[in-house]
Amino acid sequence: MRIALDAMGGDYAPSEIIKGALEALRLVTHKIILVGDKEIISQELDRLGASNRERILVKHAPEVIRMEDQPLIALRRKKRSSIRVGLELVKSGAAQVFVSAGNTGAVMLGAKMILGSLEGISRPAIAVTLPSKKDPFVLIDAGANVDSKPEHILEFAIMGQIYVRAILGKENPRIGLLSIGEEDLKGNGLTRNAFMLLKSVPQVNFIGNVEGKEFFEGKADVVVCDGFVGNLALKISESTAAFISHLLKGVFTKGLFSKLGYLMVKGPLTELRQQVDYRAFGGAPLLGVKGTCIICHGSSNFEAIANAIKVAVEMAEKRINEKIESHIQAVREVVGTGKNIWRQLREKFYQLRGIGEEDSGREE
């Protein structure tokens, strides 16, 4: 197996990325292809004193898609960018895995365009692993799709389920739907229909709605939602954490007493920060595309990159894509592929409960 690594993508590229590749060589037995400007990569390898270069290959890609570039335009114009070249290595079979900490939108869009979707998947989605009061859980979709339909949410549930089973080792992951009320029929048009659909599929261990206030309670192993909502959920939780850390800093530097107190808890606090750091979870896969594509946070350091490579290899070795395809196939046989399938399901659902739509909790 070969791993293509975008050497030019990320806030600390190429230095931290290449350092991450060298670190990863100690975790995996495969070859890593550094994709980017060969001169720069070569200099960086020398600078880092990389002695053992047997498992390091370089693929020249002279262009860089920058963080601020508009994804679609950049992908079209920069045909020799590290993102395009890296993805094409996977497309051609020269590599099985692509890892990048570069422009998220461009990696996502590029992977969908160049690699294509798995059989039965119409919307590849980003799966992010997050900590909770209990075990870690996976949020999917964390931002690959907006304006999703109920059947896309079902796809996210199935992909998330297979991913969590393989990577987090949960045999029968609990699937929850991110919504604004605990009752079955609470939510918006999308979540109410998605609820019915998820409820009707025996292959999905659906436990109902997960409310915002339960987000970090560890109620579900997989939390599914539209990508607009998922991205906001993820980023708002990051923003809240940053805000609290900012406030704490104020508290800890207030007086001599507080400063002393801070010195005493500094160690455990740092430990805590590492424990909940997304970096430890090894990047977020774009599930549902052919091949394996991992998107890392722009601010990834070498450890984050090495971890992402490790998880990517695990995903490929555990044949997650094959499992997704066969699972989707099995679900399609139950649910069908009709366009209005969730409407029919909804009617059936209301009948079962013996209530009219009128009393269904809609408030508008």
Added chain:
Amino acid sequence: MRIALDAMGGDYAPSEIIKGALEALRLVTHKIILVGDKEIISQELDRLGASNRERILVKHAPEVIRMEDQPLIALRRKKRSSIRVGLELVKSGAAQVFVSAGNTGAVMLGAKMILGSLEGISRPAIAVTLPSKKDPFVLIDAGANVDSKPEHILEFAIMGQIYVRAILGKENPRIGLLSIGEEDLKGNGLTRNAFMLLKSVPQVNFIGNVEGKEFFEGKADVVVCDGFVGNLALKISESTAAFISHLLKGVFTKGLFSKLGYLMVKGPLTELRQQVDYRAFGGAPLLGVKGTCIICHGSSNFEAIANAIKVAVEMAEKRINEKIESHIQAVREVVGTGKNIWRQLREKFYQLRGIGEEDSGREE
């Protein structure tokens, strides 16, 4: 002016609510009508040793809508509930303000049904005041509406602007749109159209998108969004804070050294918690209904209730409703009321920027 207070609503009702009313008498000069079971209220007033009852009135309402009741059904069946009776006091003019910490859905729905909407407002919305790294800001809609349309987002912006100007004292509040990218055309179908609409209205000081990661940065004074999204944003930030507090507790109780450290920072930490506590901000108004209706957190204590009453009186005194109506009227004259107004605006917008829809950043 008279304030109708739901004595039976909230996790700590009636005790904390009635205590809150007594506290409020020291902040405002008006009369407070306690709405609920008159026996229970009378006993509670005795128990609290309320000596000066000149400005305390009681309106008997023998039924209670419970937290777990389904709002629509409960409102229909419990005609003599404190929520219905309280809102009818405002409807009839016997009171000008209704404050409740009871079933949020029932208060919201009841207010819309019984009080009705202001002229020009089709979707009353909840405005929640939140802290940020800079000044507090208002999130609107925090959960009154799902599946909003762009013109509803515009209504939220106008209501939020008037509210912030009156209550937070900002002369020209900056309006931001909660979305998933900073660029103008990022987001989902709703936010892209709402963006155009907000941009086209000279009466709104629109500063563009506010991303999830900027939520607590204090970039805008008013952050507008659909109620499904707003409710999740609010609740996920609460969940994140609870999670971090849970983790910190673990850190602080780890060893003797940490425990000592905790004792040293305990004071400032408590101060901090109070500073960012929603209770200090006095409940959330349902803007856009006739009369003044304030919804308090279920777990409100007496201070939260007293604060809510104070803000409610301020809102009524500052004639926020009149201002909303005249502002909406002025905006309607600019924007028009055509059904496809935001589509037309979008075309105009694209023309102005000289770009085709194709390059507009849509990734689907």
